[in-house]
Amino acid sequence: MRHPSRRSRAAAALTVSLLVTAGAAACGPEDQDAKSGDADTAPHKGGTLSVLNADPQEDFDPARLYTSGGGNIPSLVFRTLTTRNRENGAEGAKVVPDLATDTGRPNKDATVWTYTLKEGLKFEDGTEITSADVKYGIERSFAAELSGGAPYLRDWLIGGADYQGPYKDKGKGLDSIETPDERTIVFHLDKPEGEFPYLATQTQFAPVPKAADKGTKYEEHPVSSGPYKVVRNENDGEHLVLERNPHWSAATDPERKAYPDRVDVRGGFDSAVINQRLSASQGADAAAVTTDTNLGPAELAGVGGDKALAARVGTGHFGYTNYLAFNPKVKPFDDPRVRQAISYAIDRSSVVNAAGGSSLAEPATTYLPNQKSFGYTPYDHFPAGKSGDPAKARALLKASGHANGLKVTLTHSNSKDFETSPEIATAIQDALKKAGITVELQGLEDNDYRDRIHDAEREPGFFLAHWGADWPSGGPFLAPIFDGRQIVRDGANFNTGFLDDEAVDDEIDAINKLTDLGAAAKRWGALDRRIGEQALTVPLFHPVYKRLVGKDVKNVVISDWTGVLDVSQAAVK
Structure with a gap:
């Protein structure tokens, strides 16, 4: 189970509404401005998107992250076999291909799942991503020193319960993961699992080149398979800076729009400070969002009296x-x-x-x-x-x-x-x-x-x-x-x-x-x-999430999977 932070209380949205102030745009189900191509509302490439969070982006290693649907910030760096559909509302609750050509091909009883990687996939250094990289990324997630990710692989894969990872087992891999060629990967499960395509969205399915693996230090500079690469990681994710990965190909990745040139993520702020800064939207904060901080009752009361501010509040419902x-x-x-x-x-x-x-x-x-x-x-x-x-x-x-x-x-x-x-x-x-x-x-x-x-x-x-x-x-x-x-x-x-x-x-x-x-x-x-x-x-109740965005943030998408703004879709003015 994914435990959201106390400040976030968010994951998947049932109904989504996002209204925006002048100069901002939302790709909501009823929004027409973003579709019209108007010069002031259409999303453009460039600029810096700031993320103001209460919690640091700790343990930025795909093996240690507990994320679903590819996560939010992690999804900018780590691609997985499948991912969530990056759309508003119910369409966003669907699983779609990411590194793979489809969502997986099961055998008759769903105990064997086969995936084929797309052509033209590359890491940030230009080397090709292979099925062996995906297999190794999964295997290292079994290492005790890299714990923290979702436990399903240990439960589902044949031999997973006893496997200790490639470090302790001297490079030995899991026989239940086969790579017959550079683009094919096959998973053998110990029981039928029709929802394996959902599991394949977890960051443990992100490829990791074995030669670049530095164990617990890998998080300092993980090798990117997504549209952005890590150029700075201070104090275990307290300040994370991402810049474009020049070898990422949009042709292989229709899900992530990657509009900004740079994403600056800072954690450790008090939730009240985050909401105050987003409300004021001064300087760089005009192009800022939060992925973990909700508006509280008192703050909502203040927002309700300001039409311009209320128009920058996104609403989502978590599957919770x-x-x-x-x-x-x-x-x-x-x-x-x-x-x-x-x-x-x-x-x-x-x-x-x-x-x-x-x-x-x-x-x-x-x-x-x-x-x-x-x-x-x-x-x-x-x-x-x-x-x-x-x-x-x-x-x-x-x-x-x-x-x-x-x-x-x-x-x-x-x-x-x-x-x-x-x-x-x-x-x-x-x-x-x-x-x-x-x-x-x-x-x-x-x-x-x-x-x-x-x-x-x-x-x-x-x-x-x-x-x-x-x-x-x-x-x-x-x-x-x-x-x-x-x-x-x-x-x-x-x-x-x-x-x-x-x-x-x-x-x-x-x-x-x-x-x-x-x-x-x-x-x-x-x-x-x-x-x-x-x-x-x-x-008793299902929580509702209210989040502010900066006045210059455009193309806000909140899906039925995450319930929070999808940073892979956001653009800045």
Whole structure:
């Protein structure tokens, strides 16, 4: 799972709206100016795009980055076998070829995937990119010293669970990755995986020339396969400067527009400072964006009174769900009627207000995010309306032997992260009180909170949780949380409800065999509905993201995959 930073809270957008001030343009679904070719609005090549972020661009090595869809800043340097479609809205949730000629050719049961590289691909030094470079880039991601990337390759590739990377194994490669010629690469999986094209967007699939590999120092100057190369990396990504890669060919890369000549990325800023600078748009900040900093409720209130400023705010929705989690091994949550009672008692209006209001959160009754690509299927098994149904909750409590009410403890983080904040916990406490449920709040420091909720032996009975998408599909959403085979006793466990249902596991396996992603999405949605009947979670809300752009930024694209401005499409005046 991809954990967005507390400031970003973003990944994939369901609906996208971006309005722009005079002198800026958006390629939104309803935008016509950018298509008209008007001299003042059409994007042009040249200039410097500034990126102002709270978090540094740390570990700038394709093996160590946890990104999906090719990432944002990393996507400017690292190309992968496949990538996300760089368009607004639902079209942006599709996977398309990148280094490869197609999204992959599976065998009959989706256990073998074959890719052919495009012709004319080159690294920044002019040498040709080969299938061996892609294979080596993947293999080095298994090295312990380069950990941090998505774990799927270790789980999916035959022999991946035991492989230690080329350094420890003295150059030995993975036999499950074959390169029969310089343009062909074949992957052998230990089980069917119809979503392998999504996985191939991860930066671990970026080619790395073996001769240039410097282990942990490779991040200082990784060899570019994309439109930009690294010319400066200070303080582990605190200041990253990218300039054009002269050997990148736009003919082989229709996805990245690469308008600016230079991209200057700086991290370590306070979020308020970032928004102040973007708002003022003075000097270089007029051509600046952020990829990790949201507007908060107070800032949005100020923006709302300024039409020109409001017109520079982009809106995106992440494939992300904030929810209440139950541990059925802890009383009284072993009784489904208690879990159902809490589901009925929830006041989603107050929870949304605690999360910043309807501009920053949308109420949720399904575990899957409300996007077509995830297989979203509307359901509400325990309809509480906007403000809860305490009468229904009390009736269920009475039936479960708690006619005189119930006392429970709700565990949450003391962090101001709005996903698990004390404010949201308090809103839940107030709602459940109306149903006769007394809630004692247990606030933990963030690290302790994370350790507790992911420890199978120490997991609380009732706590706030959240989950985000590694790619826009129901697979990486439902499997880690509800597949009984993914219950982990001696490590990080995410199946918090300890669901171990053979029928659910069989359906997950059956969907994973499908290479028709549209058909798979429908079945993920049906499975979500089925699991939801067990009341192992109470979906609360899906976050909404509001981001400012500088007044001279053009061609803003926000896709259903990332939910944030795509720097590969942005131009500056």
